[in-house]
Amino acid sequence: DRRKLFETFTALKATAGGGNSQVSGHVDRAVALFTKIMQEDARHEGVIVNNVQCITEDCSAWISQLRSALDLMQVDARDAAKEHDALERKMSLGAARPHVHYRSAIDLMQVDARDAANEHAALEPKASHAE
Numbered sequence: 001d002r003r004k005l006f007e008t009f010t011a012l013k014a015t016a017g018g019g020n021s022q023v024s025g026h027v028d029r030a031v032a033l034f035t036k037i038m039q040e041d042a043r044h045e046g047v048i049v050n051n052v053q054c055i056t057e058d059c060s061a062w063i064s065q066l067r068s069a070l071d072l073m074q075v076d077a078r079d080a081a082k083e084h085d086a087l088e089r090k091m092s093l094g095a096a097r098p099h100v101h102y103r104s105a106i107d108l109m110q111v112d113a114r115d116a117a118n119e120h121a122a123l124e125p126k127a128s129h130a131e
Contacts, residue, residue, distance in 0.1 A: 010031075012027050013027040
């Protein structure tokens with residue numbers, strides 16, 4: 001479309017150039033204005049391209065940082081899960097142990113009580129015979 005417009009201006013100038021210098025001057029100004037608009041459009045498009053490239057680079061860097069952070073979080077989550085599992089195993093073993101220790105302590109106290117009762121019983125008949 002731009003090329004067709006430029007060709008139209010050129011054809012108009014060629015046609016009007018022979019007899020009317022005023023028309024030729026208008027065509028020259030129109031071509032100059034058209035050229036200025038085209039240059040400004042090209043400059044603006046260059047700015048847009050540059051901005052898109054900068055945004056793309058920034059986004060790529062952010063994505064890289066987010067992936068690294070996600071990788072670290074996944075490692076931390078795996079480590080936390082392992083620590084949780086280990087703690088849970090330890091707690092379940094620890095929960096069984098106090099029960100075992102508690103049970104052993106009761107058994108020992110019962111044995112001590114039986115021994116004390118037996119000793120007391122052994123002493124009792126001697127005391128009753130002595131009377």
